[in-house]
Amino acid sequence: MTLLLLLGLQSGYAQPAETMDQTFFQPSTTIGGYGELHYNAVWSESGTQTGKLDFHRFVIFLSHSWSERWSLKAELELEHNLVEPPGENGALELEQAYVDYHLSPRFGFQAGVILPSVGFLNQYHEPPLFFGVERPDYSKLIIPTTWFGNGVSIYGELYGIDYRLVIMEGLDGTQISPESGIRSARQMGVKSDATHPLVNLSAELRKIESLVVGASISINEVPDTLDGRSRSNRVMLTELHIDWTPGNFTMRGELGQISYQEEVLVNGVSKAQGFYFDLGYNLGQRAGFRGDLIPWVRYNYNNTAASVTTMASALTDENNETYWQMGLQVKPLPQVVYKVDFGEKSQAGNTDRLLNLGVGYMF
Template identity: 25%
Template sequence: MLAATALSVFTSGGAFAADDSANEALLKKLDKMERRIEALEAELKEKDSHPQAGVDAKPSSRSASTRSVTATASPADAKEPTDARQETKGSKGNLAAQSAEAPAKPMLNLPPLPAAGDKPILGLVDSPVPGLSIGAYGEIKFGSAQNPAANGQWQKGFDAQRFVLLPTYAITPNIIFNAEIEFEHAGSGFDNDDKLHGTAEIEQLWIDFKIIDQFNWRAPGIDLVPIGYYNQHHEPTQFYSVNRPELYLGLIPSTWKVPASSVYGTITEDLKYQVMVATSNEDFGDSFDNRTAAKTVPLPGTPYAAGIDGLNALAFSRPPLGDFQQLNNAVAIAGRLDFTPTFLPGFAGSVSGYFSPNTTPRGAHDDLGNFLGHSSLAMFDAEFRYRVPQTGLELRGEYVRADFSHPENLRANNDSDPTNNVGKSMYGYSGEIDYHVQLGTILNNEWEAVPFYRYTYQNLQTGGFAGTDANLPTGAGQRQYHTAGFALFPSPKVVLKATYQHVIDKSIAGAMSDSFLGGVGFFF
């Protein structure tokens, strides 16, 4: 069409009288130019539909999953309440809502790069089955840390801490299967020649029934308690330190997975909710082999480890997930509200709670053979994340508290060891400041560095000790953490980390738990 129009202009005006051969040569040139323009247009369309790896083609959304599923209804929608995979894709580690994303720059002279995020099988290939998606995340840690058991001696170490597979399958557009299969500490082998000492376990396993936006049902399965933020969003690209934030290393026993069922939905554009019923946590932290056939703790006269104590908080109190081995009939309830106010771009936060009417396991007793009564557990958490628009500044903060109705019935207060006693409550808080620095294009991708500092305070041994143990708090449960370092994102799906941490407590010897660690994490 362009060639015909141009030829008409040239011939009808008589301004360029030429013979037939000249017109034919001009026609060929114009036709060649038209084909070149069409080729460039096609290339631009190809660029738009296949963005560079690590760069989104669309604005990010809090309900978008980082895993693509080839189904009519995306399983990402089913993960709304608990799955960290719903978090902003391409955010380069920023957990707060983003105000805008930079568009991908067209590169007309280069072939399109593969868009890993568009591939549902490990970010690499298309799914052979419609509706099937398999993602993965993992982290490797190394460095040097003080060992309190060796009088604070610095010791080097390495840990292939975890590798997690994330299968999702849209059985129908409204029935979604999800699971997480985790391998920790390099595997589950125990042979001397294997040099392994890890675990293989199911971290999540459930089926969602999508009904309406306001109300959906998650069938009974293994799920994450909706309290705090990082318990549900604990992939290594979601936080900047090598280890998870300190509040989630016991006070919130991340990864806090339980047998559970829940309902969830969207109340307004700014507000989402989840309500869960679950098997209660148990005040039993000993080996599985120490449970009796009657599903009780060891018989009186046999000591056993506490599940709740003033040194490890709730870290060992999570309920068992298999073989009807629960030591408690109590049912706990948990709930969470997530808010992303449209009037405050870049801000996101949540409030959540948990209540168990009784954490005392069957047959619980003190070291003298006296049976222990019930003790309830109530928890509250509030947290926020704020990425200041049009700047690199990001702020985070959190407060969490656990209260016990009858601490005199907790095993830690009745085990003839006063160093791990538990008071009426435990609490902790943290504040963090981060700054996102754009490093430009390296290896065909945009890199970002995030230096950070986080202060955390925890008190796991408050007043109100009671039981058979002496009420002599040691101060070891009252700790301050100064954590600083940086996270380097070559891609939103990969992070390199370095962290230094200084720990202070009120014990006689001191914490002796400082560390300098490096880490590599991925999530795709």
């Protein structure tokens, strides 16, 4: 009997780790998502006024865990209420769909439709997580949020620093422009050309209480053509981001630059630059409000043609944008937010006044 007991114990101890995981782990499926309704009004310097009401995004997130190490994560997004004919604004997008192998806190592996780690909002852009009804212009013109595509990544934490290395589909050089930078060059996983993959490396420090500091670099040898001949343009996006929340204060800033090795392929533009800075203070407790009540201000500067050749000097003024905003964020629950903001945006000698109202949620 003793021998049988010992053999049984040895057999149990000899089980592979993955088998042990399955023994005590129950597979599970969870659903999440977010959405946001926007009202945008613009008073132009010429005297015209426009107003639009739009359910900008409806997103469903699905996660299934086969074991403690293996899981699937997917996200489907409907933009502007309707999938419209080509050339219109509506879209149905598979923004994430990847298999995740989480070996340990130090190492994990992902493969599928993934998001590169660039700045704050590309990976975490649920409405309650940022100030303003609309995402900062920086997160459109410098970092092309939401940026997703087919690829693989490794991630983990080493010496108190979160790291992530992404290798994914590259950019479409024919769609890079002085006006929108690399935004229109995203392939979005649609039978994407992977001849010249993009490499994204990021690091983030989160060990200090109330402080997050991070940086990333993304490099791609982008194929293009000039005068009917194939050319290669090295595109590099570097960025730094910081978020500090001491007490009731929130301070957040991001700074980024896109450099083009072959400016002749971008109409003479060699660099795009931008940054924004947020400052907010939570008055909820002082006002006797059970949730968050945060007035805030933002300064946003972007220039998608910050550095150009002499022949393209006019592009610098045409694409130079400054945007002052002030707003209020009301969160009765951490997952629900009401927003209002007002601002002045100046570009190419014209100044517009903007009013935005919104409601958003996440779960």
